[in-house]
Each structure stands twice: as structure tokens, then as C-alpha cells.
């Protein structure tokens with residue numbers, strides 16, 4: 001037993017060392033309540049062991065035992081109460097979950113994250129390559145032409161890129177597409193960004209890569225690659241050398257190349273080609289080269305879910321040497337717009353199903369993309385992040401326009417995307433509002449909601465989704481910091497987000513007590529993948545280094561799998577912890593009782609319990625697979641809840657009472673022989689009748705505890721799905737019955753049991769064990785699970801939600817109770833958000849984490865409806881919210 005103390009110290013040391021290493025690798029440690037509670041619970045066990053320690057000293061000193069004996073017995077009680085095998089037992093569930101994930105091609109490099117996944121309640125998805133196919137389909141190009149009057153305009157859609165003779169500017173747009181990429185040839189096969197690859201192949205041109213002359217070359221100073229047109233081209237013998245490449249960066253939203261054309265009149269005549277997001281390229285272009293309807297065209301395509309890339313050029317008058325050294329910002333300006341490339345975004349076949357599955361499980365889904373806001377919104381609708389029955393609004397800012405506080409104005413506009421047709425417009429008021437506003441909405445525009453106050457009533461009755469783009473998000477973060485927490489709770493589409501903004505978003509979600517998973521595939525997702533509680537990478541490249549999980553199957557099916565395995569592992573950890581605590585406390589009670597007669601369990605008895613029963617049950621406990629369906633509420637994450645504590649203490653009382661019953665009953669038997677402590681100096685004989693009968697009952701108690709705490713649905717499969725555990729239970733029960741009823745002399749000698757001469761008393765032991773198991777099961781199933789977890793906790797949550805919802809009543813009411821101003825005006829959005837933020841701050845002082853978590857629950861339960869949009873006339877008497885709360889109540 002003393003060696004156990006050394007094990008405890010060694011385990012504690014390695015745990016601390018592990019935490020230190022993790023804290024260096026992951027600067028932001030996951031603040032998971034379960035771990036905190038675990039330490040508190042161990043402290044509680046340590047306090048009990050302290051009491052046992054004092055009790056042992058008192059008993060032993062009173063009986064005049066030697067100092068050596070007192071120390072050994074007192075330390076024994078500590079190692080019994082705080083089980084040294086606890087950390088190993090706790091990792092069983094995680095290891096099993098990891099193995100099951102591996103079978104599904106999901107690899108985990110941070111096992112401690114598995115449990116955290118069980119508490120995930122929001123998942124952020126990158127768009128391109130995650131929700132949509134990585135390999136996009138080329139749709140059309142829209143070249144720009146210059147009229148005789150020098151007015152630039154868009155040419156109609158062009159599909160064929162192999163013939164540039166019909167295109168304006170000698171097909172410069174095709175030349176730009178063929179040269180402006182970062183493709184490279186490995187073993188004769190072109191590799192690189194899927195978008196670049198598809199576009200290059202579409203041109204039908206060929207590429208020969210230059211030799212690398214010096215190893216010290218800068219990365220962006222690539223040796224010239226030679227790009228040649230196809231045979232059918234207008235200039236089939238032309239050759240274009242790419243002498244400089246400015247690589248693509250998500251934060252810059254563009255890439256450029258400097259191309260040398262040997263056939264050009266002047267030898268140092270270079271051309272810069274740039275391609276990137278339409279907004280970014282527009283900002284770098286000479287406005288005279290951009291058609292007036294540029295943004296209208298961009299929005300029109302984006303609203304239909306197309307992915308857009310703008311292409312531009314600039315003639316450079318410089319020699320080869322200068323071109324290879326010049327800095328990027330000096331050449332990427334005053335560009336001449338060449339046109340737009342329109343690509344099709346195909347949603348992966350499994351995406352819609354998975355998003356629905358997550359939504360049904362009340363797990364919030366958020367899109368965070370570097371792409372255009374309207375494209376993101378359209379894809380979000382297509383894949384179910386924006387639900388068909390709900391309307392989407394864009395939160396935007398008005399650059400340069402300030403409100404009375406000197407802050408940039410914010411507005412909300414309604415988005416009308418092509419997919420809006422699926423919205424259920426059964427409410428006649430909304431229909432009349434739509435027609436009064438536009439006389440039928442245009443299919444490709446977004447409509448600013450410049451609507452009169454009476455219209456608002458109809459709008460507020462429907463539920464909302466909000467969408468925001470990176471620049472507006474930056475304005476809110478810098479100028480309205482008090483609104484950010486509110487905004488991240490209600491916004492579902494975050495577009496044009498730079499990599500650091502994706503990370504900021506994850507951190508803000510964590511600030512409001514969300515447990516966040518991030519699923520992405522690109523280098524631009526790395527920061528967010530690392531910041532999230534659980535990062536899931538769909539690629540083997542950069543993202544997989546930042547993310548604890550990597551899925552070989554490149555679609556989002558891994559997300560519900562990781563969550564359900566996380567939930568199963570979390571429930572297993574809870575169960576195993578309670579099992580180990582129950583086992584320690586049961587053994588504590590046994591030993592304390594035996595100490596009262598100066599006896600203790602024999603080494604054989606300790607070994608049978610610790611090595612056979614506990615080790616095997618703890619080992620197989622975590623073998624139960626995750627439940628096939630994702631439940632609609634996450635499992636409890638608090639170990640120190642009333643239910644958990646009642647369960648452990650209740651089981652302890654039941655176990656203690658049963659042991660006490662046999663411990664005392666045997667003393668009344670005519671054949672009972674009292675234990676005589678071995679005199680000091682002689683070899684100790686620990687065998688006793690009371691020790692044997694208490695041991696016999698306790699064997700069944702350890703089996704009972706394992707079964708009682710091995711919870712099945714809705715987070716794990718039923719116990720029958722864990723075949724090895726079922727087999728072990730049958731075997732262990734039969735073995736224990738045999739030991740009690742028909743003990744073989746050899747077994748008695750090995751374990752250290754004494755012979756109980758009465759068969760009736762042996763049957764009595766079995767009956768006590770059966771009654772104990774029955775009461776334990778009923779107590780756990782009905783009192784703890786049904787009453788405490790089912791009724792009591794739900795009632796408590798409902799009351800707290802009612803309280804918090806009352807605090808979040810929107811306040812923008814006018815003198816007559818109607819909305820003061822239209823939704824298009826900044827003041828309304830800002831003021832309401834500020835007020836709710838202030839309320840939240842006040843709540844924080846009272847019950848910070850509880851309130852934030854509850855706020856999140858409200859949001860998820862009432863369908864992400866931002867409360868600041870709720871009609872004031874209705875919310876003053878709380879009817880609207882109250883109804884939602886009633887729905888909430890039933891589902892908790």
C-alpha cells in the first residue's frame with residue numbers, strides 16, 4: 001500500500017509535466033469545467049481520507065499500537081480513498097473513443113480534446129473545400145471591353161477560353177488566367193490551388209518550369225516558368241516568362257505575377273497580372289477602367305452562390321533586374337480591370353444532411369469564410385445554416401458616415417438571394433410588405449429595409465439570421481467592442497474574414513461560454529483551428545498541424561462523429577470517475593469498519609478487488625460505443641452538480657448500510673469467532689470472519705457500481721452493445737457466487753477468507769448483495785436520473801432562463817410603445833445592443849458563466865432569434881419570449 005503513495009506522486013508529476021508541455025504547445029489552455037470539478041472532487045475525497053487518517057490514529061493510539069503500525073495503517077487509508085489508478089482509468093474512455101475515431105479515418109493528436117468535444121455547442125465551418133467542393137467548376141468569364149466612346153462595359157458571358165481571338169484586348173484576360181497562378185509541376189503532374197488548376201486547364205495552355213539555379217532564392221523569386229498558348233491560339237508560337245510571383249495570401253485576397261513577353265516591341269516591357277477578390281482588385285484599379293455596373297454584376301453572381309475572381313493588368317516599364325526586386329505594393333496599383341471569372345460553388349452532397357443533423361441536436365452552425373458575403377449567404381442557405389423558413393439580414397457599415405458619438409454607422413439590410421424563393425411566406429402581412437416595398441422583389445439585388453414602422457410588426461414575427469462581412473466585423477470590434485459578444489451570438493454567416501478575424505470570432509464565441517469546434521481545410525483556417533476548443537482539419541496540409549483532429553475523409557461527416565464520440569467519452573469519464581470514487585469510498589467504509597476491530601482486509605482480498613474486479617471493469621467500462629444518434633442536448637459537464645454528488649453519497653450510504661448489516665449480523669451467530677489481533681512482533685494474521693463477510697458483500701457492490709454508472713443512451717450505446725463488459729459481468733457474478741457459496745479451500749487460502757460454517761448465513765450474504773444491487777439501481781435510475789437530472793435540474797434551468805430572458809428585453813420603444821425608428825438606422829441596432837450588453841455586464845457580476853451559457857441556450861432553442869429584433873409592443877409583456885420559454889421547458 002505504501003508503494004501506492006509513490007505511484008500517486010509519480011502520476012501527479014507526469015500529469016503536471018504533461019500540462020506544462022501542453023501549455024507551451026497550446027498557449028491558450030482549454031478552460032474546461034469538468035477538469036476543474038475533477039480537482040475539487042479529488043479534494044473532497046482527500047478531505048474524507050483526512051478524516052479517516054485522524055480516525056485511524058485515534059483508534060490505533062487508543063489500542064496502544066506501535067508507531068510503525070499507526071503510520072502504515074494511516075497511509076493505507078489515504079491511498080484507499082484517493083485511488084492511484086484514477087488517471088489511468090479516466091483515460092480509458094478517451095483511448096477507446098480515439099480508437100473508434102481512427103477506424104473512421106479521424107486522427108486525434110491531442111487526446112484531452114476528446115472529452116471537450118462532448119460539450120461542443122457551436123461549430124464554425126469554413127466554406128470553400130469544407131462545405132463546398134474544393135474543385136470548383138468553371139462557369140463563365142465576363143471580359144471587359146472598351147467602346148469607341150472609351151466607355152468600358154462588360155461583354156456577355158464567355159465559356160470558351162481556348163480561343164482568345166474574339167476577346168477584347170487580344171484576349172489579355174486569358175493570358176492573365178494562364179500566367180497568374182502558383183502551379184508547380186511535380187513528377188510531370190501539375191499541383192497547386194484547385195482554383196488555379198481548373199482555370200489553367202480551361203485555357204488549354206502549357207507550362208514549362210524553369211530550373212532553380214540558386215538554393216538561396218527567395219520563395220517569391222521563382223525562376224521563370226514559360227507559359228505557351230495552345231496550337232489553336234491566335235499566336236501559337238508565343239512564349240510568356242513568369243519572372244516574378246507575388247503569392248496568394250488570404251489576408252491580401254489576391255496574387256500577382258510579372259510576365260515578360262519576348263515578342264513585345266521593347267525588351268524590358270513587362271506586364272503585371274493580378275487576380276483576386278472583386279472588392280480587392282476593384283480597390284487597386286484605375287476607376288476609369290471599371291464598368292459602372294461592376295458591383296451590380298458582382299452581387300448578382302454572388303447572390304446566386306457563384307464564386308468570383310476579378311482579373312486586372314498593368315504594363316510595367318522596367319527591366320528584368322528591377323522587376324525581380326520591386327516590392328509588391330509599388331506595382332499592385334493603378335491596375336486596368338480585365339474582367340471577372342465566375343466559378344460554380346458546389347455544395348458537397350453530405351453537407352446538408354450533416355448541418356441538419358447538427359441543427360436538430362441544437363448545435364449551432366456558423367459559416368466563417370474568406371469569400372464574398374452574398375456568396376457565403378447563398379451557400380449558407382443551400383446547406384441549411386440559414387434555415388429555409390427564415391430571413392437573412394446583412395449587418396453592414398457605412399464607411400465615412402459617423403453617428404453622433406463619432407462612430408461609424410451600422411445598418412441592417414435585407415438580403416434577397418436566389419434561394420429566398422424557398423422561404424415560407426404564408427404570413428400575408430409579409431407578402432403585402434414585400435409587394436408594397438418593391439411591387440415584387442427583383443431577383444438579383446439586395447433590398448435595404450427602408451420600411452415604415454407598421455411593416456416592422458410583420459417582419460419581427462419571423463425569425464432571423466444575420467450575416468456580416470469582415471470589414472464590418474472589424475468596425476464593430478474596434479468601435480463597438482461592447483456589442484461583439486451579442487453579435488457573435490446571433491450572426492450565422494461571417495464572410496470576407498481574414499485568418500486573424502476567424503480566430504477572433506472563435507475567441508469571442510468562447511467569451512460567451514460557447515464550446516466551439518472549428519472545421520476547416522485551408523491555411524487561412526489555421527489560427528481559428530488552433531484557437532477553437534476542438535479544431536477539425538479536413539486536409540493533411542497546414543491545417544492538420546494546427547488542429548487536434550484530422551479527417552482523412554474530406555467532408556464534414558467527421559463533425560457529428562467527433563461530437564458523439566466526445567460525448568460518449570465525456571459520459572464515460574464521468575461514469576468511471578464516479579465508479580472509482582464509489583469503489584474507493586466503499587473500500588474506505590470496509591476498512592474503517594475493520595479498523596474498529598483492529599483488523600484490515602487481507603492482501604489476497606485487496607488483490608482480488610483491486611487487480612481483478614476494479615481493473616477489469618474500469619478497463620472495459622469505456623468500451624461502450626457512442627450512441628448512433630446525436631442527442632438534442634449535450635451531456636452534463638459539471639461533475640459537482642447536485643445530481644452527481646447525491647449519486648456518489650447515496651450509493652455510499654447504500655453500500656455502507658449493507659456492509660454494516662453483515663458486519664454486525666455475523667456477531668450474533670452462535671458459531672461466530674471474534675477476531676484476535678496478532679500480538680506485536682509476530683507475523684500478522686489478518687483473516688477474520690467479519691473481514692470475510694464484508695469482503696463477500698463488497699465484491700458484489702463493486703460489480704453493481706460498474707453497472708449502475710455505465711450509462712447507455714442517449715450518449716452511449718446500451719450496455720448490451722459492450723459485449724466484453726457483459727461477458728465480464730456474467731463471469732464475475734458467477735465467480736463471486738462460487739466464492740461465497742462453495743468456497744474451495746485453495747481459493748480461501750489464496751484470498752484470505754475464513755470458512756463461514758452456516759449455509760444460511762452465506763445465502764443471507766447473497767440476499768443482502770441482491771437487495772443492495774436492486775436499491776442501488778432504483779436509486780440511480782429513478783431518484784438521480786429521473787428526478788434530479790430530469791425534473792429538478794430542468795426546473796432550475798427553466799427558472800434561470802426566465803430570469804435571464806426578462807433581463808434581455810429589448811428597449812427601443814417609443815413614447816407610444818412602437819419602434820422609434822426604422823431598422824435601417826444605426827441608432828436602433830446600436831442602442832439596443834448597447835442596452836442588452838449593459839444588462840449582460842450587470843448579470844456577469846451575479847452569475848457570470850451560468851448566465852452566458854444560458855443565453856446561448858436561449859439563442860439555440862428559440863432559433864437564433866436576436867432578441868433586439870423582437871417587436872417591442874409584444875415583448876413589454878413578454879408574451880413572445882414567454883412562449884419560447886415554454887417550448888424550451890419541454891425540450892430540456
Ligand SMILES: Nc1ncnc2c1ncn2[C@@H]1O[C@H](COP(=O)(O)OP(=O)(O)OP(=O)(O)O)[C@@H](O)[C@H]1O
Nearest residue numbers: 126127128193250253255275276277369370371524
Ligand atoms: N488562388 C487564388 N488567386 C487569387 N485569388 C484568390 C485565390 N483563391 C481565392 N482567391 C480570392 O481571395 C478570396 C479569399 O480567399 P480565402 O482563401 O481567404 O477564402 P475562400 O477560399 O474564399 O473561402 P474559405 O475561407 O471558405 O476557404 C477568395 O474569396 C477569392 O476571391
